[in-house]
Amino acid sequence: MENRYVVIDLxxxxxSPINDxxxxxxxxxxxxxxQIVETKSTFFNPNKSIPPFISNLTGIYDKDVKYAPxxxxxxxxxxxxFENSYLIAHNVPFDLGFLNAELEKNGRQPLxxxxxxxxxxxxxxxPKAPSYKLSQLAEYLHINHDEPHRALSDAIVTAKLFLRLKEKLExxxxxxxQALLNLEEKFKSDLYALLLRRQEDLAFSTNENELIESFQGLAFRKTELSNGQTVTMEQSFGDYLDGIYEENGTLHEYKVNYEKRSGQREMSEAIYDAFHSKEHALIEAETxxxxxxAYLLPAIYEAIKSNQRIIISTYTTQLQSQLMEEEIPLIKLLxxxxxxxxxxxxxxxxISLEKFVxxxxxxxNDNYDIVLCKAMILVWLTETETGDIDEINLPKSGYLFYKKVSTDAEGIIDPYSPWFSKSYYQKAKKRAQQANVIITNHALLCTDIFxxxxxxxxxxxxxxxEAHHFEDTASHHYGLKIDYTNIQYVLNQIGHTEEMKSLGKILSNYSLVSEELPLKEWNSVFDSVKYEIEDLFRLLFQYVIQQRKNSKAVSDIGRIQYRFDETKEDPEKWDIIKEMVTRLTFYFRDLIHVLALMExxxxxxxxxxxxxxxxLNGISEHLQQFIDSFEKLFLTDDRVPQVRWIEVDTKGTNNAVYLYSEPTDISTLLKEEFFDKKESAVLTSATLTMSNSFSFIxxxxxxxxNRLTTQKINSPFSYQQQVQLMVPNDFPDIKYGNMDNYIYATCESILSLAEITDGRMLILFTSYDMLKRSYKLLKETMDVDKYMLIGQGITSGSRxxxxxxxxxxxQAILLGxxxxxxGVDIPGEDLSCLMIVRLPFQPPDHPVYEAKSNYMKEQGQNAFMEYSLPNAVIRFKQGFGRLIRSSSDRGIVFVCDARIMKSRYGKYFLNSIPEVPTTFDTTKKLMEKAKEWF
Structure with missing residues (x-):
């Protein structure tokens, strides 16, 4: 039996077999x-009609099973x-559940x-696989998959996958x-015999993997820090670029079919010039x-030539990894x-190895999710050289466990600890110290600045x-966010002294002296904190609901938002809120004091x-953060003007309250704390200008x-030939309360264009509510067997x-x-039509927008022209850029919002995108033109 496995796929x-x-x-x-020794396949007559969706997915129709057994x-x-064998399936509960249901219905014993x-x-x-769907795992492991969603093909791929898994285990x-054996009883699979056999093999083996080291019962990959060699740069920058970009340069050598783009070299030269003149630069580089x-090449040259490290900051950690894994290896060749x-x-x-051990x-007493996380991390540690958790595909709930074992949870690590030399974070810092170029992200850059x-x-x-995100990231990092759910989660994790939560687990190690500790005092104050939080957040919820009745708060993203300003609040009610906040901060301080006495x-x-x-120190830090946040929100003034607001979720409990603050204007802070202190900061993005002007950013x-240069690098794409911009002139005007009619017209246009483009449409909405209503209407009116309709926030899954x-x-239609x-790239024929439903203006009564607008008006500025419009134009340019991602792409941009043609500000949108053929006509005429153009 140990050597016989039967794979099943249905x-x-x-x-659901319960639904017959x-x-x-x-x-x-x-x-x-x-070895695969036998394969079997059979149709079954289900004695009922096969749904069209299943037929589309599997290719199995009623006629195929009509005469089947x-x-x-x-x-x-x-x-x-299945006698004397393991049963294997890709998602066992599904296949075994169906199989046993059928066996029992037919008077047989379940397997x-x-x-x-x-x-x-x-x-x-x-653990590093991007997805655990069978087809995507097969692609990841280079297993050929001939007919996805056909039983035998899926079973063969699952069998090959199992053999690869067995190989990896060995x-x-x-x-x-040994560590996996300790966790095995919580796994759903029966892995004991497989793991034990591997352990026994190892017990008699002398072969040791030189890449693996072990410490305190944990095995992990060795990561050596290289000293590298010092390089001096004798070449001029021009010769350096010639050797890469020109006809006989290395780019042509290493990139097959590389087309020389003058803009790329132009951008490299602009960055080098900014570095040398010690100036800042704004460079808009179109798609x-x-x-x-273009920016990595001058960064590397300058870092080596001047013997100074250069920082490169991207918007997301994914972009960081992309630069490191794709661009840097290419540049090393170039x-x-x-x-x-x-x-x-x-x-x-x-990850902290010490915390993980x-x-x-x-x-x-861990639950299944935590056990699964531990198992994944155990295997990953034998592979990773960075210890960066972004490499691993943890289940969602796994991140709560991971927080406990990240370097953040370590406190201050003793440099003399044996773990210090094994710390991934310390090694990452050391690599950064030794590097010519450090690739970081806006969040860490802003944390560093402030x-x-x-x-x-x-x-x-x-x-x-991606410098168009820099202002928002800086504002978020200088501001704060705190909410009822998070506070309650943290407090519930800490718990009473007798509960087996964070504090109780610590104190259970000292039961012999527990009567000497102030346990009753902790529990009493802890209960007071919980009571005060319930009270405060319930009052804040009611206060916002009341203000909404007075038309002072607005609903957005499913929550009511209310901007508060102490000078304008109802003094009687606001004083009560401030009193409660003050009392709460005192209770938090009392808890910190009790923890200090215990320690x-x-x-x-x-x-x-x-x-x-x-x-214990970690618990104190959490409580201190709550004190700081409440004081900053309600009790003190910041040197930088702040917008503070409350959001309440009316569909949640009557405590579902979120508190925020952000600077009204971060420009002075950035100037003083960043731009004035740095020799040269180069900011680049595909979208920095409005009507070719950088004045907004x-x-x-x-x-x-006084030390800023600007440059705009045009796209190498032939937009005149590749794109048609179409705007209907007969859509209902939302201004007059025609929202339902507008959505109806939008959906009609989606369906008409889908016929012309065979689906392959991305529809961009500015409002989630409008997206939901459009999705529902499309589902009711479209041919669901013909098009796959995907809605963000409705269809499950990440972006x-x-x-x-x-x-x-x-034939798919994606509503986003x-x-x-x-940041969504869908090149080639996968995307033929981009529809923009509304021009992407922020709601004028959004708290942050409202506060910034008011602040600008006080400064004598035009908030619409200098804030609202530029933001909308930059967002529009981002959306427009989704369509054409290569020189061979073709498609239509269909803008439903006629304001782009009719309003006095519409020209700013049109002047900010590449010049493209534009048609403003009836929907019927546009459809005829689209059909003809395609």
């Missing part, structure tokens, strides 16, 4: 001694195949074989296997410029001399990519161990104009998952809002 009429869904096809694959005719044959679920096993053994070191390469590039992220991104040894430059190694020159007593008795001390960021689903189906306006 196709069914639906998801039936099996329509079964595929079986028998594995013996690590009924399940009962083959039931005994199936039972016989109770030992099982192996390849979804679970793949999660554990391939490469793991002894310590990892297709190849800006990553420049043909050694240089060092390093990624640096915040402490919370790196501690959790492995203490978490004996904390006296403590987080990044010192630098004088910086390149900020002092246990330290004095020389009982307190390092981990418990770190955890200059003002918003506070860049000193990346929705994009992949969109690309998987031949917010994050889909930028």
């Amino acid at each position: 196709e069914t009429t639906g998801h 869904d039936k099996i329509i096809e079964a595929g079986l694959v028998v594995i013996e001694n690590n 009924f399940f009962y005719e083959k039931a005994d044959d199936i039972i016989e195949v 109770n074989n030992p099982i192996i679920d390849t979804v679970e096993l793949a999660r554990i053994l391939f 490469s793991l070191p002894y310590e990892t296997i 297709g410029t190849g800006k990553s390469l 420049v043909k001399f050694p240089f060092k590039a390093a990624i640096l992220k915040g402490r919370n991104h790196y 501690h959790e492995l040894n203490t978490g004996h 904390n006296d430059y403590q987080f990044l190694p010192s630098y004088k020159k910086v390149i900020i990519d 002092q007593y246990l330290s004095h008795k020389e009982l307190l161990d390092k981990y418990d001390k770190d955890d 200059k003002k918003r960021l506070g860049i000193p104009v 990346t998952r929705l994009k992949k689903n969109f690309q998987t189906f031949d 809002t917010s994050s889909f306006w930028e």
Whole structure:
């Protein structure tokens, strides 16, 4: 039995045997001694019609199963195949659930074989895989998959996947296997025998993997820090670029079919000039410029020539990884001399080996999700050289566990601790210290700026990519956010002294002296804190609802938002809120005092161990953060003018309250704390200008104009030939309350264009409510068998998952809002039509917009022309840029909002995108033109 495995895959009429869904096809694959020895496949007559969606997915139609056997005719044959074997499936509960339901319906005993679920096993053994769907795992592991969603093909791929998983298991070191054995009883798969066999093999083996080291029972990959070699730069910058960009340059050598783009070199030269003249620069590089390469080349040259490190900041950690994994290896080939590039992220991104070992040894009552996370991390540690958690595909709930074992949870690590030399974060910092170029993200850059430059190694020159996000990121980092749910979560994690929560677990280690500790005092104050929080947030909720009745608050994103200003609030009610906040901060201080007494007593008795001390300090830090946040929001004035606002979720409990603050204007702060202190900051993006002017971004960021250069790099794409911009002149005007009619007209146009473009449409909304209503209407009116309709926030999955689903189906329509306006690349024929439903203005009564507008009016500025319009234009440019991603793309941009043609400000939108043929006509005429053009 240990060497016999039977893989099963079923196709069914639906998801649930309880709903009388039936099996329509079964595929079986028998594995013996690590070889596929037999395959079987059969249709079953379900005695009911197969739904069209299932037929589209599987290619199995009623005619295929009309003369197939009924399940009962083959039931005994199936039972016989599974004798003395493991049952394997990709998602066992589904296949075994259907199989056993059918067996029981037909008077047979359900199967109770030992099982192996390849979804679970793949999660554990391939923790870096981007997805655990069978087709995507097959692609990741280069397993050929001929017919996805056909039973035998899926079963064969699952069998090959299992053999690869078995192979991976047999490469793991002894310590990892031992740790997995300790977790095995919580797994869904029966892995004990497989793990034990591997452990026994290792016990008699002398082969040790030189790349693996072990410490305190944990195996992890060795990561050596290289000293590298010093390089001097003798070449002039012009010769350096000639050797890369020109006809006989290395770019042509290493990039097949590389087309020379004059803008790319132009951008490199502009950055080099800014560095040398010690100026700041704003460079708008339109889509297709190849800006990553264009800014990395001068950064590397300048870093080596001047022997100064240069910082490169991107908007997201994903973009950081992309630069490091894709662009840097290419540049190493292009420049043909050694240089060092390093990624640096915040402490919370790196795992602490010490904390992880501690959790492995203490978490004996963990639930399944935590056990799965531990198993994934155990295997990942044998592979990772960075310890960066972004490499691993943790389940959502796993991030709560990960917080406990990140470097952030360590407190101050002792440099003399044996763990210090093994710390991934310390190694990342050391790599950054030694690097010529450090790749970081806006969040860490802003944290560094506003904390006296403590987080990044010192630098004088910086390149900020995706710079249109820099103001918002800086504002978020200088501001704060606090909410009822998060406070309650933190407090529930801490708990009473007798509960087995964070504090109770610490104190349970000192039960012999517990009567000496102020336990009753903690519990009493802790109860008061919980009561005060309930009271305060309930009052804030009621206060906002009351203000809404007075038309002082607005509803957006499903929440009511209310901007508060102490000078304008009802004094009687607001004083009560301030009194409650003050009382709450005193209670929090009392809790911190009790924790300090506990720590002092246990330290004095020389009982307190390092981990418990770190955890006590961690609890104190959380409580202090709450004090600081409440004081900043309600009790003190900041030197920078702030907008403070409350959001309440009317669909949640009557405590579902979120509190925010952000600077009204961060420009002065950025000027004084960043631009005045740095020799040269180069800011680049595809969208920095409005009507070819940089004045908006200059003002918003506070860049000193006396040492600023600006440059606009045009796209190499032929927009005149590649794009048609179409605007209907007969849509209802929303201004007159025609929202329903507008949505109806939008959906009609979507369906008409879908016929012309075979789907392949991305529809960008500015409002989630409008997206939901459009989705519902489209579902009711479209041919659901013809088009795959995907709606952000409705169809489950992340932005990346929705994009992949969109690309998987031949005729798909994707409805997106917010994050889909930028950073989504869908090149080629997958996307033929981009529809922009409304011009992307922020709601005028959004608290932040309202506060910034008022502030600008007080300064004598025109808030619409200098804030609202430029923001909308930049957002529009981002959306427009989704369509054309290569020189061979073609498509239509359909803007439903006629204000782009009719309003006095419409020209700013049109003048800010590349010149394209534009048609303003009836919807009927536009459809005729679209059909003809395609």
